[in-house]
Amino acid sequence: MTAIVDPMSVVFRVDASIDIGTGHVMRCxxxxxxxxxxxxxxxxxxxxLHGNLIEQTRLRGYTVHVLPAPCDKTYLAQEPPYASWLGVDWLTDAAESSSVxxxxNPEWLVLDHYALDGRWEEATRQHxxxxxxxxxxxxxxxxADLLLDQNLGRQVSDYKSLLPEHAHCLVGPQYALLRPEFAELRPYSLMRREAGALRHLLISLGGVDKDNATGTVxxxxxxxxxxxxxxxxxxxGGHAPHLDDVQAAAATMTWPTEVVINVSDMAKRMAEADLAIGAAGSSSWERCCLGLPTLLLxxxxxxxxxxxxxxxxxxALILxxxxxxxxLSVRWESLTQSHVLAQVSKTARSVTAGNGSEIAYELMQKI
Known part of the structure; x- marks a missing residue:
C-alpha cells in the first residue's frame, strides 16, 4: 500500500500598507x-494595517491569518530603521505570530519584512x-537557511556577517520572483521591440504612490x-490615496490617457508598451524580463x-x-531616441529571464 505523503507546508509573514506599499506581498x-x-x-x-492586501490575498485562494490592527505608537523609537512599518513592537508581533x-508548524517560514530581524526569528523559531x-x-x-535578495549590484558578501554559515544565498535579479506570464510573454515582447517606435507609454509607480508622483509625472x-x-x-492600485487626482490629470492630457486599477494582466501591458516610467522597486525586474525600456523614478x-x-x-535610465x-522636458528627446531605447532594451533583457520562483522551489526541496 502506497504511503500518503503530506504536502510541504509554507507560511508567509508579510505585510502591505500605505507606508510599506504592495510589492512585498505581491512577490510573496x-x-x-x-x-x-x-x-x-x-x-x-x-x-x-491601513492599505493592507488581506482580502486580495484571500481572493487568490490563500488562508490569511490576520494579526490585529495596531493600537499605539510606542514602537517608533526602536530598531531596525523600518520598525515603524510593523505597527507594533517586534516582541508583540513575535508573540502574535507565534500563536498562529x-x-x-510549517516546514518553511518565508519572512519578507524590513521591520523584522534575527531577534524576531529567534523568538518564533520553535514554531x-x-x-x-x-x-x-x-x-x-x-x-535564515535560505535568503533571496533579487537586486542588481548586490553581492553574496554583503550578507556574510549577517547570516549563519550554513545559509544558502540567492543574490541578484536572475533570481527575481516573477509570475510565469512574464517568462511566457518574453519572446513576444522582445520581438516587437525590433520596430523601435514610441507609440505606447506605460506609467506605473507602485500600487500605493502615497506622494502622488504619478500626478506629477x-x-x-x-x-x-x-x-x-x-x-x-x-x-x-485600488488603495492609492491620490487616485482621484490622477484621473483628473489624465482627463486633461494632450494624448489619450487611460487609468487602470488593480490590473491582472500587467505582463501583457508591459509587453505591449514601448517605454515605461516606473519606480525603482521590484517591478524593475518584470520590465527587464520583457526588455521594456524604463525611465526610473x-x-x-x-x-x-x-x-x-x-x-x-x-x-534603465534614471530620472x-x-x-x-x-x-524632463529638456531631456525627453535625448532619452527617447530610438537607438537609445533599443540599447536599454538589449541590456535590460539580459538582467533576468524570469524563472526565480522555480529556482527557489528547487532549492527549498533540497535544503
Whole structure:
C-alpha cells in the first residue's frame, strides 16, 4: 500500500500598507502561486494595517491569518530603521505570530519584512522548521537557511556577517520572483521591440504612490514632445490615496490617457508598451524580463541602490526623484531616441529571464 505523503507546508509573514506599499506581498504571492502549483500548502500571516492586501490575498485562494490592527505608537523609537512599518513592537508581533505558527508548524517560514530581524526569528523559531528570508537591504542579522535578495549590484558578501554559515544565498535579479506570464510573454515582447517606435507609454509607480508622483509625472509630460499618435496607460492600485487626482490629470492630457486599477494582466501591458516610467522597486525586474525600456523614478530611500545600479549598467535610465522632473522636458528627446531605447532594451533583457520562483522551489526541496 502506497504511503500518503503530506504536502510541504509554507507560511508567509508579510505585510502591505500605505507606508510599506504592495510589492512585498505581491512577490510573496508570486512565490506562493509557484509553490501551490507544485502541491505546496501555503498560508499567510499579515497585520491589519491601513492599505493592507488581506482580502486580495484571500481572493487568490490563500488562508490569511490576520494579526490585529495596531493600537499605539510606542514602537517608533526602536530598531531596525523600518520598525515603524510593523505597527507594533517586534516582541508583540513575535508573540502574535507565534500563536498562529504554533498550530501550523510549517516546514518553511518565508519572512519578507524590513521591520523584522534575527531577534524576531529567534523568538518564533520553535514554531517553524526552516526559514526563508526575502530581503533587499542587507542591513540586519537573520538566522535564515535560505535568503533571496533579487537586486542588481548586490553581492553574496554583503550578507556574510549577517547570516549563519550554513545559509544558502540567492543574490541578484536572475533570481527575481516573477509570475510565469512574464517568462511566457518574453519572446513576444522582445520581438516587437525590433520596430523601435514610441507609440505606447506605460506609467506605473507602485500600487500605493502615497506622494502622488504619478500626478506629477502626468503634469510634467504635458511639456514633453511625445509623438502625436502616442497613447498613455497609467496603472494604479485600488488603495492609492491620490487616485482621484490622477484621473483628473489624465482627463486633461494632450494624448489619450487611460487609468487602470488593480490590473491582472500587467505582463501583457508591459509587453505591449514601448517605454515605461516606473519606480525603482521590484517591478524593475518584470520590465527587464520583457526588455521594456524604463525611465526610473526613485520614490523611497531603499530604491536608490537599485536605480543607480540599473542606470550604471545601462538597464534603465534614471530620472531621479519626483523633485527633479522639472528637467524632463529638456531631456525627453535625448532619452527617447530610438537607438537609445533599443540599447536599454538589449541590456535590460539580459538582467533576468524570469524563472526565480522555480529556482527557489528547487532549492527549498533540497535544503
Amino acid at each position: 504571492l508570486t512565490l506562493a502561486d509557484a509553490l501551490s502549483s507544485k502541491g505546496v500548502d501555503c498560508h499567510f500571516v499579515s497585520r491589519e 505558527l504554533r498550530d501550523l 517553524w522548521q526552516r526559514l526563508f528570508v526575502i530581503d533587499d537591504l542587507a542591513d540586519r542579522t537573520h538566522i 502626468l503634469r510634467t509630460l504635458q511639456d514633453c514632445p511625445l509623438p502625436e499618435d502616442c497613447t498613455i496607460t497609467v496603472v494604479m 526613485i520614490l523611497a530611500e531603499n530604491q536608490k541602490q537599485i536605480a543607480h545600479a540599473m542606470d550604471a549598467s545601462g538597464a 531621479g526623484d519626483p523633485t527633479q522632473l522639472d528637467k
